[in-house]
Amino acid sequence: MDKLKFILSNDDYKVQYLDFIEECREDIEKNRFESCFPLSTKDTIDSDMTTLMNRHKGINLLDGWVPDSVLWMFDEFNNQIIGSVSIRHRLTDNLKFRGGHIAYYIKPSQRNKGYGSKL
Numbered sequence: 001m002d003k004l005k006f007i008l009s010n011d012d013y014k015v016q017y018l019d020f021i022e023e024c025r026e027d028i029e030k031n032r033f034e035s036c037f038p039l040s041t042k043d044t045i046d047s048d049m050t051t052l053m054n055r056h057k058g059i060n061l062l063d064g065w066v067p068d069s070v071l072w073m074f075d076e077f078n079n080q081i082i083g084s085v086s087i088r089h090r091l092t093d094n095l096k097f098r099g100g101h102i103a104y105y106i107k108p109s110q111r112n113k114g115y116g117s118k119l
Contacts, residue, residue, distance in 0.1 A: 009052040009070040020081040036086040036103045
């Protein structure tokens with residue numbers, strides 16, 4: 001398996017995140033993961049990164065949302081994001097019923113390779 005590391009979402013990996021979203025956009029929409037992982041474009045990437053960093057700090061959260069940390073599984077050898085995980089810092093009653101602490105996503109081209117169990 002490739003050399004992997006987990007990175008808290010941040011501005012240093014905007015290009016790789018845009019590449020990740022380019023491959024995954026349709027699948028993320030189909031599976032309704034866009035609330036966890038923004039469907040960034042070149043026009044929205046800066047504000048989306050700010051939103052992700054603010055969510056981690058609990059700043060400017062939408063009503064009913066809780067702080068969460070979005071980490072990217074990063075393949076250092078191929079300089080790409082393989083997947084993403086959102087870890088909620090606490091749960092509301094609604095999240096206890098549906099959603100839970102963790103949401104994760106592996107991009108389609110990297111599925112069935114054991115990455116999900118690494119998350």
